[in-house]
Amino acid sequence: MKRLLLLLALLLAGTAHATSPLPGDSVYQLAVPLTDQDGHTAAFAARRGTPQIVSMFYTSCTMVCPMIIDTMKATRRAAGEPARLHLLAVSFDPARDSVDALRRYAAAHKLDQRWWTLARTAPQDTRSLAALLGVQYRPLRDGEFNHSSALLLLDGEGRIVARTDVIGRTDPAFVAAVRKAAGSK
Numbered sequence: 001m002k003r004l005l006l007l008l009a010l011l012l013a014g015t016a017h018a019t020s021p022l023p024g025d026s027v028y029q030l031a032v033p034l035t036d037q038d039g040h041t042a043a044f045a046a047r048r049g050t051p052q053i054v055s056m057f058y059t060s061c062t063m064v065c066p067m068i069i070d071t072m073k074a075t076r077r078a079a080g081e082p083a084r085l086h087l088l089a090v091s092f093d094p095a096r097d098s099v100d101a102l103r104r105y106a107a108a109h110k111l112d113q114r115w116w117t118l119a120r121t122a123p124q125d126t127r128s129l130a131a132l133l134g135v136q137y138r139p140l141r142d143g144e145f146n147h148s149s150a151l152l153l154l155d156g157e158g159r160i161v162a163r164t165d166v167i168g169r170t171d172p173a174f175v176a177a178v179r180k181a182a183g184s185k
Contacts (some may be wrong), residue, residue, distance in 0.1 A: 022048070028158035032129050034090065034119035037102035044129070045158070051181040052086040054152045056135045058093035059105040059118075064149050067168045069109055072151060076115065078175045082182035087116045092130055092137045092145065094120045134163070153177055 022028050028045035035041045053072050057065040072087050079085065091097035102118040105111075111118070121129065130137060137147035151174065153162040162177035178184075 023157050023159055025160075026158035027132055027154060027160065030128060030132050032121055032125045034117075034121050035099060037099060037106045037113075037118045039099045047086070047088065048158060049156050050084055050086050051156055051178075052088055052154050053178065054088045054090070054133065054154055055150065056092050056130055056133065056137070056147070057089050058091050058145055059097050059101050060093070060143070061145070064147070064167065066109070068149055068151070069111070071167050071170065073111075074170050075151065075175055075178060078170045079178040079182060080184045082179070082184040084184075085115065085178065085182040087111075089116075089118050090126070090129060091118070091120045092126050092135070092147065093139075094123055094126055096143075133160075153181055155181055 022045065028048055030044060032044040033041050034044055053075060055068050055072060057068050059065075069089060072089070076082070076085060076087060091102065097120050099120070102120060106113070106116060106118050120126075133150070133152055135148055135150055137145050139145055149165065149167045151164050151167075151171075152160050153174065155161050161181055162174055164171040164174040166174065
């Protein structure tokens, strides 16, 4: 029975190389494949092992989404540029946010690929991931989206350890949580 549960946890996590089962409250339990700005596809759970700030956005947004990306950048800087912190922004517009669109966006916003991943996934997986992260969105008739804005801090096991809805400036409590999770001073 234990062996069956371990196998099930590995399958749900979408990875066969995990050395131990994921915690029950890990967002990596959601078996979602992500395709990055370089066209590489990997399970969401493949991000296990490093703390990261996660958010959702779409590349054609001209208002809030650039602020989300800038806030993620500013938060990383305010936390002391920790080497053990990655940044992930997943599009909720997979119909238009192709790999090429993600690559162009990363270049235009000067996102350092050592730390940054822009990703897309299938529409049904996008909705599931957004629900798991507590991000709400809906398409509008003009092709834009109405959406909530949040930054989530995941520990190395994919547990949500902090969340902020502060966009456009750093949130001191969130920055402190990032420092703690990344092991920086």
